[in-house]
Amino acid sequence: xxxxxxxxxxxxxxxxxxxxxxxxxxxxxxxxxxxxxxxxxxxxxxxxxxxxxxxxxxxxxxxxxxxxxxxxxxxxxxxxxxxxxxxxxxxxxxxxxxxxxxxxxxxxxxxxxxxxxxxxxxxxxxxxxxxxxxxxxxxxxxxxxxxxxxxxxxxxxxxxxxxxxxxxxxxxxxxxxxxxxxxxxxxxxxxxxxxxxxxxxxxxxxxxxxxxxxxxxxxxxxxxxxxxxxxxxxxxxxxxxxxxxxxxxxxxxxxxxxxxxxxxxxxxxxxxxxxxxxxxxxxxxxxxxxxxxxxxxxxxxxxxxxxxxxxxxxxxxxxxxxxxxxxxxxxxxxxxxxxxxxxxxxxxxxxxxxxxxxxxxxxxxxxxxxxxxxxxxxxxxxxxxxxxxxxxxxxxxxxxxxxxxxxxxxxxxxxxxxxxxxxxxxxxxxxxxxxxxxxxxxxxxxxxxxxxxxxxxxxxxxxxxxxxxxxxxxxxxxxxxxxxxxxxxxxxxxxxxxxxxxxxxxxxxxxxxxxxxxxxxxxxxxxxxxxxxxxxxxxxxxxxxxxxxxxxxxxxx
Amino acid sequence: xxxxxxxxxxxxxxxxxxxxxxxxxxxxxxxxxxxxxxxxxxxxxxxxxxxxxxxxxxxxxxxxxxxxxxxxxxxxxxxxxxxxxxxxxxxxxxxxxxxxxxxxxxxxxxxxxxxxxxxxxxxxxxxxxxxxxxxxxxxxxxxxxxxxxxxxxxxxxxxxxxxxxxxxxxxxxxxxxxxxxxxxxxxxxxxxxxxxxxxxxxxxxxxxxxxx
Ligand code: SF4
Numbered sequence: 051x052x053x054x055x056x057x058x059x060x061x062x063x064x065x066x067x068x069x070x071x072x073x074x075x076x077x078x079x080x081x082x083x084x085x086x087x088x089x090x091x092x093x094x095x096x097x098x099x100x101x102x103x104x105x106x107x108x109x110x111x112x113x114x115x116x117x118x119x120x121x122x123x124x125x126x127x128x129x130x131x132x133x134x135x136x137x138x139x140x141x142x143x144x145x146x147x148x149x150x151x152x153x154x155x156x157x158x159x160x161x162x163x164x165x166x167x168x169x170x171x172x173x174x175x176x177x178x179x180x181x182x183x184x185x186x187x188x189x190x191x192x193x194x195x196x197x198x199x200x201x202x203x204x205x206x207x208x209x210x211x212x213x214x215x216x217x218x219x220x221x222x223x224x225x226x227x228x229x230x231x232x233x234x235x236x237x238x239x240x241x242x243x244x245x246x247x248x249x250x251x252x253x254x255x256x257x258x259x260x261x262x263x264x265x266x267x268x269x270x271x272x273x274x275x276x277x278x279x280x281x282x283x284x285x286x287x288x289x290x291x292x293x294x295x296x297x298x299x300x301x302x303x304x305x306x307x308x309x310x311x312x313x314x315x316x317x318x319x320x321x322x323x324x325x326x327x328x329x330x331x332x333x334x335x336x337x338x339x340x341x342x343x344x345x346x347x348x349x350x351x352x353x354x355x356x357x358x359x360x361x362x363x364x365x366x367x368x369x370x371x372x373x374x375x376x377x378x379x380x381x382x383x384x385x386x387x388x389x390x391x392x393x394x395x396x397x398x399x400x401x402x403x404x405x406x407x408x409x410x411x412x413x414x415x416x417x418x419x420x421x422x423x424x425x426x427x428x429x430x431x432x433x434x435x436x437x438x439x440x441x442x443x444x445x446x447x448x449x450x451x452x453x454x455x456x457x458x459x460x461x462x463x464x465x466x467x468x469x470x471x472x473x474x475x476x477x478x479x480x481x482x483x484x485x486x487x488x489x490x491x492x493x494x495x496x497x498x499x500x501x502x503x504x505x506x507x508x509x510x511x512x513x514x515x516x517x518x519x520x521x522x523x524x525x526x527x528x529x530x531x532x533x534x535x536x537x538x539x540x541x542x543x544x545x546x547x548x549x550x551x552x553x554x555x556x557x558x559x560x561x562x563x564x565x566x567x568x569x570x571x572x573x574x575x576x577x578x579x580x581x582x583x584x585x586x587x588x589x590x591x592x593x594x595x596x597x598x599x600x601x602x603x604x605x606x607x
Numbered sequence: 608x609x610x611x612x613x614x615x616x617x618x619x620x621x622x623x624x625x626x627x628x629x630x631x632x633x634x635x636x637x638x639x640x641x642x643x644x645x646x647x648x649x650x651x652x653x654x655x656x657x658x659x660x661x662x663x664x665x666x667x668x669x670x671x672x673x674x675x676x677x678x679x680x681x682x683x684x685x686x687x688x689x690x691x692x693x694x695x696x697x698x699x700x701x702x703x704x705x706x707x708x709x710x711x712x713x714x715x716x717x718x719x720x721x722x723x724x725x726x727x728x729x730x731x732x733x734x735x736x737x738x739x740x741x742x743x744x745x746x747x748x749x750x751x752x753x754x755x756x757x758x759x760x761x762x763x764x765x766x767x768x769x770x771x772x773x774x775x776x777x778x779x780x781x782x783x784x785x786x787x788x789x790x791x792x793x794x795x796x797x798x799x800x801x802x803x804x805x806x807x808x809x810x811x812x813x814x815x816x817x818x819x
């Protein structure tokens with residue numbers, strides 16, 4: 051049992067730093083001659099030509115803005131890297147733009163081409179102070195409105211300018227839009243978020259059904275939702291910024307703490323990104339172990355999704371049943387990784403420990419057990435009239451909206467968008483297993499719920515195929531004691547528990563990253579809440595939020 | 608009078624707890640001025656009831672909150688200790704379990720939640736983040752420990768703490784409640800910030816009335 055001391059300061063558990071396995075100087079891995087598999091060579095565009103280029107790409111069927119990374123290149127300027135994907139052909143294009151003006155950096159907005167760009171650009175404004183002309187709502191998104199400076203700029207004095215403010219945070223009812231006139235001048239215009247006559251209700255940040263500390267300002271018309279304005283950042287921990295001062299093995303520790311129900315997959319993505327950038331090929335055994343762990347994590351996440359949704363709708367029994375089953379998975383994790391929730395398992399070039407001897411028998415036990423108890427969960431909850439009435443036909447997201455908002459994962463698949471990376475860009479051992487991508491057409495809350503329940507079955511089938519075929523091999527490649535990623539820009543993504551989780555890594559050849567950006571799975575989902583909920587009843591906000599399934603620390607990072 | 612109050616938890620021997628000194632100090636302080644036998648007997652009864660029905664506020668900001676849910680659920684079952692009545696409103700809660708990172712944007716909200724709770728109230732800092740900022744000590748947006756903004760009664764270390772440590776921490780809180788006076792004192796840990804203000808206001812009112 052761990053100790054707890056009263057009134058005595060106890061030192062915090064420091065995150066376990068993964069040790070590089072090789073202590074002896076290993077023979078240098080041959081320098082990769084070919085460019086790294088995941089290196090990106092963005093098309094470089096001047097800010098003035100950006101609009102045209104983006105419109106051209108959009109017309110060329112690049113309809114999904116996967117990721118938007120703000121970067122401070124110092125003398126090369128402030129700018130962004132846009133990652134665009136075509137949902138029909140799967141082609142990926144990166145576009146880079148930068149402005150040299152540090153005093154008043156301006157870039158053209160693309161928020162009218164891709165809906166999700168709205169929130170991404172606000173994020174870039176918040177962190178780098180780049181303002182986007184034509185963006186309808188240029189407010190900060192994570193930090194307080196009275197925050198001074200832009201913390202992600204390399205020359206910002208964040209701590210000095212921002213003492214702990216204990217006053218209530220100001221929330222504006224109107225916002226700024228910069229209009230780029232034909233003659234090249236920029237004028238400012240005010241847009242209203244909530245008009246004077248609007249009846250605005252605050253939900254959160256302390257609310258049991260917002261799944262963390264999320265704050266919605268909801269304008270109501272009677273009981274019908276007119277507009278939602280999400281206020282984020284109550285759990286913005288600045289992970290990406292901290293990463294810039296950590297060594298590569300240290301950065302891994304924080305990935306588990308963003309989307310803690312996708313801890314394995316997040317860390318998998320980062321490890322994969324660094325490994326590919328280094329040109330390291332992990333053993334077959336590691337690939338299979340990672341795949342299995344990812345799937346266990348997915349089941350864990352989906353069961354928790356079920357439990358929380360049930361709890362939010364008042365079905366406490368279903369919550370308890372869900373957690374009963376989840377504990378079985380946690381037991382498996384605990385034996386092999388040592389942790390229950392924060393697992394710290396993947397390392398650069400392998401995994402931390404070999405599988406526990408009980409792993410295989412436990413997984414074999416788990417598969418039939420879960421198949422059975424899923425039936426129980428369905429019997430308890432799915433058929434319930436109250437739930438059916440509150441979920442069917444509520445909160446509909448069409449396929450076009452899902453793509454435009456970048457709602458990946460179950461939310462997108464419920465609207466008929468085939469976006470499962472395990473199928474479209476297979477990684478690890480997903481190319482050797484057979485499974486179905488669960489897709490439905492309705493796009494309502496019920497479909498989103500059913501997708502997740504059905505995905506549990508698919509994950510079980512993946513586990514079943516792999517559990518008897520775990521190849522022998524080493525669990526950790528020999529790595530240099532100090533890992534330095536060669537200079538360049540790299541992007542890798544995995545299918546997380548709730549969508550595409552991407553890692554954009556910019557290295558200058560040092561032992562810590564120059565910029566590390568995570569494509570959060572949840573941020574697009576929260577951005578879509580306004581569209582999802584408008585016209586629904588206030589009580590449906592809870593069902594919709596529950597089925598969309600965002601994790602707030604992953605949204606805020 | 609000898610120390611009679613001993614914060615005892617049924618079925619767990621007193622010696623098995625760590626940090627008994629803190630409690631002995633608390634009890635010694637209580638006994639300094641001598642105890643009234645009747646009041647202290649009544650106290651024991653009330654505290655027995657209070658310590659076994661601590662209602663936590665449903666408050667979780669991040670990872671540690673998921674472990675808190677696991678503690679509430681079937682396997683660990685905090686109902687065994689009387690903590691299962693989680694309240695969504697701070698007005699009805701006795702204890703706030705700060706599970707998760709507290710950012711500077713959240714800090715005023717947390718303080719307000721704490722202020723809204725009725726006395727006697729308790730705070731448990733759960734996890735490295737709530738104790739000292741945990742893995743995010745380098746961050747520009749994290750409060751390095753909630754004790755910077757609200758007084759903390761029990762610290763539960765871990766990242767996240769195991770459910771067992773949660774329960775152990777809650778038992779420590781029970782022991783603390785048992786070692787308190789209920790009658791004759793309020794269990795305030797800080798001065799009422801509005802007391803002085805209220806007094807001056809009252810005085811003004813009285814003066815006005817007198818003048819009228
Ligand atoms: S202590 Fe660890 S588990 Fe708890 S909130 Fe902080 S990072 Fe998450």
